[in-house]
Amino acid sequence: MRRIAIALAATVSVVVLLFSYRTSTDQTPVATGRPLGGTQPSRTAAPPASGTSAAGTFTGDAADTRYGPVQVQITVAGGTITDAEAIEYPQESGRDVRINSEAVPELNQETLQAQSAQIDTVSGATYTSEGYQQSLQSAIDQAHR
Template sequence: MRRIAIALAATVSIVVLLFSYRTSTDQTPVAAGRPLGGGQPSRTSAPVTSGPAASSPTTSGGASGGDGTFTGDAADTRYGPVQVRITVAGGRITDAQAIEYPQESGRDVRINSEAVPELNQEALQAQSAQIDTVSGATYTSEGYQQSLQSAIDAAHG
C-alpha cells in the first residue's frame, strides 16, 4: 500500500511539473507592425466594459459633441499605459489609433504589433468601446477599451 501511495505522489508531481513547464522564453524583439507567422491573433467573444478614466480627455478640431479628433485618457495597465485617439466625422468613428501602448520589451513589441492594429480595426467596426479582447494581449485590450470609451465620452460630451 505504501508503494502505491509513493508511486501516485511521484506521478502527480511529474504531471504538475510537465504542465507548469514554459515552452517559450524568447525575448528577441520584433519590428513593430510586422505580423508574426502571417496569422491573425485570436479573439475572445466577450466584450469588456470600460471603467472610469484618470484624467480629462483632450479634443481638437471641433467642439465637444461633434466632429473632430478626441484623445481618451491614458489607461494604466500592468505593462504600461494605453491611450487611444479617435476621429469622428458625421457622428461616426472614422479613425481609431492607439497613440501610446506598452513597448518596453521585445515581448511587448511582439504582442502589440499584432494586437493594436486588430483593436484599431475592431473600434471602427463596432463604433463603440464594446470590442473583443485580443487573446494574448488582455491587459492592452482592456486598457484600449477604457481609453476608447473615454475618447467616445469626450466626443459626445
C-alpha cells in the first residue's frame, strides 16, 4: 500500500511539472513598458571644460546587432552616471521581448555599478549586451567632449 501511495505522489508531481513547463516556441509578446527611442544621438548639456565630464543626458549612437539596433541613454551629474536606460533594443518577436525584458534592466544596473562601458555580458543576450556596450561607450564619449 505504501508503494502505491509513493508511486501515485510521484506521478502527480511529474504531471504537474510537465504542465507547468514553458516551451521556447511560445510567441506571445510580453509588454515591457519601455518606449523605443529615435536613432539620432542627442546631447542636452553644454560642452564641459577641458578634461571634465558634462552634466546632462547623452544618447549614444545606435549599435546594429544581428537582431536589431540597441541604443543607450545615460544621465551624468557630477562626473557620475546617475541613470542608464536602453531606449531602443530588439522587440520584434516574443523571444526578443522575453530575453531583453530580463537583460536590459540588468545591463542598466551593471552600468550604474561599473560607471563605464566595461560591463558583464548577460548570458543568453550576447548580441544585445554587445550592442548595449557599444552604444553606452558612445554616450560616455559624448559626455567627455
